[in-house]
Amino acid sequence: MGSQTRIRKQCIKVWVDKREKEEIEDNAKGCNHSASSFLRNLGMGYTPKSMIDHKAVGDLMQLNGDLGRLGGLLKMLLSNQEDFVGHEDKMVEVSSLLNGLNDLRNEIREKVGAI
Secondary structure (H helix, E strand, O other), X not given: OOOOOOOOOOOOXXXXXXXXXXXXXXXXXXXXXXXXXXXXXXXOOOOOOOHHHHHHHHHHXXXXXXXXXXXXXXXXXXXXXXXXXXOHHHHHHHHHHHHHHHHHHHHHHHHHHHO
């Protein structure tokens, strides 16, 4: 990769069909590049970083935070044991819900780590 002000005077033609051209342009947009710079980077051995991955990580992290807040509210509810006197079956349901939320948070963290 070089300076954006460098003058490039050489052209390499690549023949593609309409579907291939659209796919290349879509992939380039996903990496915040023009089709030309995207193909040049690939040809020079660079791997462009996808902007879509960053958005996916942000969305997953926001979901993780939402789950944490929901878990906190449920814990606060559970801390008031007077609400559950005579309703122990409800306490078990809420406890299993908390366990499910924790499992989901761990799964989200694994997926974020994989990206």
